[in-house]
């Protein structure tokens with residue numbers, strides 16, 4: 001195992017404010033999508049805090065000098081389809097050179113187990129810092145399965161970024177993948193009998209794409 005994963009719950013007022021707007025049943029699909037992009041951009045700012053820097057020689061109008069730049073363009077963003085797609089643009093706004101992989105999973109409505117239907121990752125995923133993104137961490141089944149696929153391709157440094165997490169999902173993900181950093185905008189109370197997060201925001205995919 002490469003590193004010990006940590007759990008980060010963002011308490012920044014702007015993030016909390018925007019997540020509350022997303023939870024509101026009266027928020028439209030258009031507003032929900034815009035808010036998702038804004039929140040993930042704010043989260044990305046913090047989640048990339050430890051990216052390595054390198055020294056570069058540059059010349060300003062005043063003098064030559066040594067300054068810092070990112071050490072590599074070696075990031076991959078991997079949304080879990082379909083709701084995770086709503087998080088990609090907000091990350092690319094800050095990391096435009098990241099490669100994007102896709103993992104298609106949905107929860108079986110009866111068993112709540114994840115069912116895979118698609119997986120396409122950057123060929124050099126094993127060299128990249130990977131950010132798996134999905135708005136909801138409920139039972140944790142989808143996140144655990146997605147990270148299983150990514151690890152099967154030998155990725156080493158994996159992070160999971162979500163909007164709302166249930167305690168059950170955090171525990172399941174930490175147990176299955178203790179090396180993964182988990183970034184959360186809000187930690188909620190519990191899951192209901194259908195494995196939906198309470199208070200949550202409902203079905204993230206339906207709210208992003210207006211399919212309800």
Ligand code: PRP
Nearest residue numbers: 081082083106107138139140141142205
């Ligand atoms: C939602 C959500 C996660 C998953 C979380 O996806 O976007 O992927 O449920 O639940 P879990 O932690 O219990 O696995 P869903 O299965 O509704 O598919 P969708 O994105 O296609 O709507």
Ligand code: URA
Nearest residue numbers: 138196197202203204
């Ligand atoms: N998936 C969702 O979209 N919402 C939940 O609350 C749980 C799983």
